[in-house]
Amino acid sequence: MAEYVQVMTATETREEAVRLGKSAVAARLAAGAQIIGPVGSVFWHLGELGEGEEWQLIMKTTTDKFPELEAHLVAEHSWQKPEVVAVPFVAVSKPYGERISATITAED
Numbered sequence: 001m002a003e004y005v006q007v008m009t010a011t012e013t014r015e016e017a018v019r020l021g022k023s024a025v026a027a028r029l030a031a032g033a034q035i036i037g038p039v040g041s042v043f044w045h046l047g048e049l050g051e052g053e054e055w056q057l058i059m060k061t062t063t064d065k066f067p068e069l070e071a072h073l074v075a076e077h078s079w080q081k082p083e084v085v086a087v088p089f090v091a092v093s094k095p096y097g098e099r100i101s102a103t104i105t106a107e108d
Contacts, residue, residue: 003063004100005086009073010041010054017055020076029069030059031103060100063088 007030011017014037020035038054044050061069063086070084092100 003090004089004097005063005066006089007061007066007084007086009057009058009077009083009085010039010083011057012054012078014038014055016058016078020073021057021059021101023076024059024069024072025031027072028104028106029065029072030061030099033058034058042067061104066103070104 009020011020012037017035017037021030021035024030025033026036035057038053039056040051041054042049042051061079066086069088073084074082
């Protein structure tokens with residue numbers, strides 16, 4: 001059985017989150033993408049405490065595809081050091097796992 005992960009990143013705009021989500025799904029690196037936001041954010045940046053709004057992009061894929069998805073997100077993201085975090089699924093329903101696997105391995 002494949003191991004599945006939820007991969008998250010954040011963007012400054014909804015448009016960038018949509019662009020990244022579409023490009024990752026079109027490249028078969030993720031089975032799907034959800035965009036949530038805006039969300040409030042507090043962070044350290046360039047030695048200063050910052051606060052703002054971001055859009056979260058959440059994608060589902062397999063652990064085998066994560067390195068490719070990570071490289072894609074880092075290359076296509078507008079930030080120099082974007083957040084790219086994978087969280088493993090503790091459990092996944094068989095039909096949904098099969099859907100993820102089928103989607104990222106399809107060639108059409």
